[in-house]
Amino acid sequence: MGRFIVRRLLYMLIVIVAVSMITFGLMRAIPGGPFDKDKPVSKEVLENLNKRYHLDDPLWKQYGSYMYEVMIPHFSTQSSAATLDNDYLIDFNIGSLQFQWMNFGPTYSSRSRTVNDIFRQQLPISAQLGVMALIVALVVGMPLGILAALKQNTIWDYLGMSISIVGVSVPVIVLGPLLIWIFGVSLKWLPPTGWGTRPPYFLGFIPYNLGWSFFRSAIMPSVALGLGSSAVIARLTRASLLQTVREDYIRTARAKGLRERMVIMRHALKNSLIPVVTIIGPLFAALVTGTFVTEIVFGIPGMGKYFVTSITNRDYPVIMGTILLYAVVLVLANLLVDITYAYLDPRIRYD
Amino acid sequence: MPNKLLSVQGLETHFQTREGTVHAVNGVSFSLDEGETVGLVGESGCGKSVTMLSMLRLIPSPPGKIVNGSAVFRGQDLLKMTDDEIRTVRGSQISMIFQDPMTSFNPVLTIERQVAEPLEIHLGMSKEQARDRVVELLELVNIPKAKERLNDYPHQFSGGMRQRVMIAMALACNPQILVADEPTTALDVTIQAQIVELIKRLRDELGMSIVWITHDLGIVAGLAQRVIVMYGGYFIEEASVKELYANPLHPYTMGLLGSLPRLDLDEKKRLTSIDGLPPVLMEKPGYCPFAPRCKFAVERCWNENPQLSEIAAEHRVACWVDPRTGRAR
Numbered sequence: 001m002g003r004f005i006v007r008r009l010l011y012m013l014i015v016i017v018a019v020s021m022i023t024f025g026l027m028r029a030i031p032g033g034p035f036d037k038d039k040p041v042s043k044e045v046l047e048n049l050n051k052r053y054h055l056d057d058p059l060w061k062q063y064g065s066y067m068y069e070v071m072i073p074h075f076s077t078q079s080s081a082a083t084l085d086n087d088y089l090i091d092f093n094i095g096s097l098q099f100q101w102m103n104f105g106p107t108y109s110s111r112s113r114t115v116n117d118i119f120r121q122q123l124p125i126s127a128q129l130g131v132m133a134l135i136v137a138l139v140v141g142m143p144l145g146i147l148a149a150l151k152q153n154t155i156w157d158y159l160g161m162s163i164s165i166v167g168v169s170v171p172v173i174v175l176g177p178l179l180i181w182i183f184g185v186s187l188k189w190l191p192p193t194g195w196g197t198r199p200p201y202f203l204g205f206i207p208y209n210l211g212w213s214f215f216r217s218a219i220m221p222s223v224a225l226g227l228g229s230s231a232v233i234a235r236l237t238r239a240s241l242l243q244t245v246r247e248d249y250i251r252t253a254r255a256k257g258l259r260e261r262m263v264i265m266r267h268a269l270k271n272s273l274i275p276v277v278t279i280i281g282p283l284f285a286a287l288v289t290g291t292f293v294t295e296i297v298f299g300i301p302g303m304g305k306y307f308v309t310s311i312t313n314r315d316y317p318v319i320m321g322t323i324l325l326y327a328v329v330l331v332l333a334n335l336l337v338d339i340t341y342a343y344l345d346p347r348i349r350y351d
Numbered sequence: 352m353p354n355k356l357l358s359v360q361g362l363e364t365h366f367q368t369r370e371g372t373v374h375a376v377n378g379v380s381f382s383l384d385e386g387e388t389v390g391l392v393g394e395s396g397c398g399k400s401v402t403m404l405s406m407l408r409l410i411p412s413p414p415g416k417i418v419n420g421s422a423v424f425r426g427q428d429l430l431k432m433t434d435d436e437i438r439t440v441r442g443s444q445i446s447m448i449f450q451d452p453m454t455s456f457n458p459v460l461t462i463e464r465q466v467a468e469p470l471e472i473h474l475g476m477s478k479e480q481a482r483d484r485v486v487e488l489l490e491l492v493n494i495p496k497a498k499e500r501l502n503d504y505p506h507q508f509s510g511g512m513r514q515r516v517m518i519a520m521a522l523a524c525n526p527q528i529l530v531a532d533e534p535t536t537a538l539d540v541t542i543q544a545q546i547v548e549l550i551k552r553l554r555d556e557l558g559m560s561i562v563w564i565t566h567d568l569g570i571v572a573g574l575a576q577r578v579i580v581m582y583g584g585y586f587i588e589e590a591s592v593k594e595l596y597a598n599p600l601h602p603y604t605m606g607l608l609g610s611l612p613r614l615d616l617d618e619k620k621r622l623t624s625i626d627g628l629p630p631v632l633m634e635k636p637g638y639c640p641f642a643p644r645c646k647f648a649v650e651r652c653w654n655e656n657p658q659l660s661e662i663a664a665e666h667r668v669a670c671w672v673d674p675r676t677g678r679a680r
Binding site for chain 1: 404407409411434438439440441442443446447449451454455456457458459460468469472473504506520
């Protein structure tokens with residue numbers, strides 16, 4: 001298993017290089033540039049700006065120095081303070097040596113921030129929201145799917161699957177304002193907007209005030225974001241469980257005289273989880289790296305908006321940084337999924 | 352005369368499908384004595400497995416439904432028991448082994464877990480007690496190094512070994528009846544012989560009754576005392592093994608025996624096949640289900656479905672024609 005994980009992490013490097021090349025190529029192929037504004041800046045100013053951000057270098061050099069800054073760790077003997085051009089995500093001292101790694105560069109749209117600032121301040125909030133939405137999706141989706149499968153073709157099945165159709169069909173942009181109107185404005189139970197925690201975070205993203213003051217503002221967005229996914233998970237769980245209960249070994253379990261509940265809990269459930277786990281990987285990556293609409297609707301200062309606005313703004317370092325982050329999270333989530341497979345199914349061994 | 356351990360009367364099972372009702376089992380009756388081995392023989396889809404699964408109420412329902420009949424086991428009707436009551440019978444007094452040991456084991460649980468389950472639920476054993484008993488059982492079915500294999504998963508066993516574990520699991524609570532649903536069909540021939548020998552030995556040691564479902568008349572010959580031949584959801588012939596092989600009275604049974612190679616005959620004979628296809632069970636025919644494939648069929652066969660009736664001592668057959676003479680009875 002250890003070798004498998006190492007091998008997959010090495011594959012991740014290849015993925016990162018491939019994703020970065022495609023992203024870099026595509027984003028530079030779009031017409032327009034980061035400093036095209038409604039009121040055009042003068043030629044000299046534009047030249048100076050391009051010079052400042054090395055945009056007048058040949059493309060291969062820009063790509064090369066970007067990847068060098070992002071991927072290759074630096075060691076220096078003199079400690080230097082972080083500047084806009086010199087802000088490393090991983091930056092610590094070993095004795096007198098300073099170890100620096102992952103400089104994603106400055107942002108173009110806001111003059112005083114780096115991409116790493118976004119990762120430090122906005123990403124944790126999106127991750128908090130994403131993890132909670134995933135929990136909502138699993139806690140609602142899996143029992144609903146199990147119930148529907150066990151009571152197949154009864155009112156419970158139809159009810160559960162109807163709810164899940166509604167869950168898939170109603171987008172956050174409708175559900176979000178609806179929740180705000182009911183629970184935020186009319187009943188005044190929950191704050192209609194905002195996010196209930198701020199840095200610093202434990203382990204980089206877990207809030208220290210993990211209590212009501214945090215959850216009261218997190219409940220509505222998590223539900224709004226997670227409900228659509230819970231519907232997907234419910235349908236998948238149902239289909240998978242229905243298939244599993246027709247397997248021969250379920251008949252064997254019944255022939256042994258097991259109670260129906262034990263047959264399901266002990267023999268059917270673990271086998272039926274594999275397809276569900278498969279979808280959790282990409283779902284996790286999608287939820288955790290920020291969701292534009294949910295964050296806009298609930299006024300959450302997460303990463304979602306940078307995904308979208310960076311492209312319209314031609315904010316090259318932010319585009320590269322967010323896409324690479326998504327790629328890394330996706331690869332890691334899928335690695336986690338594969339490790340979970342091995343735990344669920346002893347026939348899967350990776351060595 | 353030995354006591355009747357099990358008596359099934361008029362068992363009838365239907366499956367509701369989109370295309371209509373499938374009459375899988377049409378009012379079959381049989382009984383089983385203590386210590387007796389009965390072979391239930393027939394081609395695929397003739398209803399032999401469904402008969403035994405219906406008796407234990409293991410058919411998926413819906414679409415399956417037991418329409419009629421009774422199955423009296425030790426004075427109690429299995430078909431009228433509550434779900435809780437029949438659970439105490441399944442796997443403890445009547446247990447089953449299945450055809451494909453690959454798919455009949457749960458792939459994600461260790462064999463210790465799976466073999467111990469009946470011990471824990473029926474005999475109330477603790478995990479430690481059950482583990483000792485599992486080792487005993489695995490040794491009983493000749494699994495080498497049984498103790499070291501407890502934490503192995505089914506896929507780590509070969510097909511024959513897996514079927515041995517399946518047998519150990521079925522015998523865990525010393526059942527009075529073992530229903531063997533084609534336990535050797537998925538195995539290759541040498542392993543088949545080993546498994547048959549193993550079950551014979553265990554039967555003699557433990558003194559249980561066996562219902563052996565198979566399509567292979569050859570296996571039954573050396574194992575069973577009595578054979579029931581099934582066709583299209585009906586029992587069509589029932590006799591002691593010797594009588595059936597020496598003196599088959601149903602054209603279908605004759606066809607089955609004609610398709611078997613014989614080593615005991617000096618004269619060389621061509622193997623024969625039965626023309627035609629097995630019946631579709633969508634409707635209960637008003638005629639003999641075998642008539643369309645039968646070379647002896649007379650007019651009566653097309654008008655009336657023959658009932659199983661005693662022709663000779665301990666020999667019952669459902670046929671209007673005496674195939675030895677080719678004339679109607």
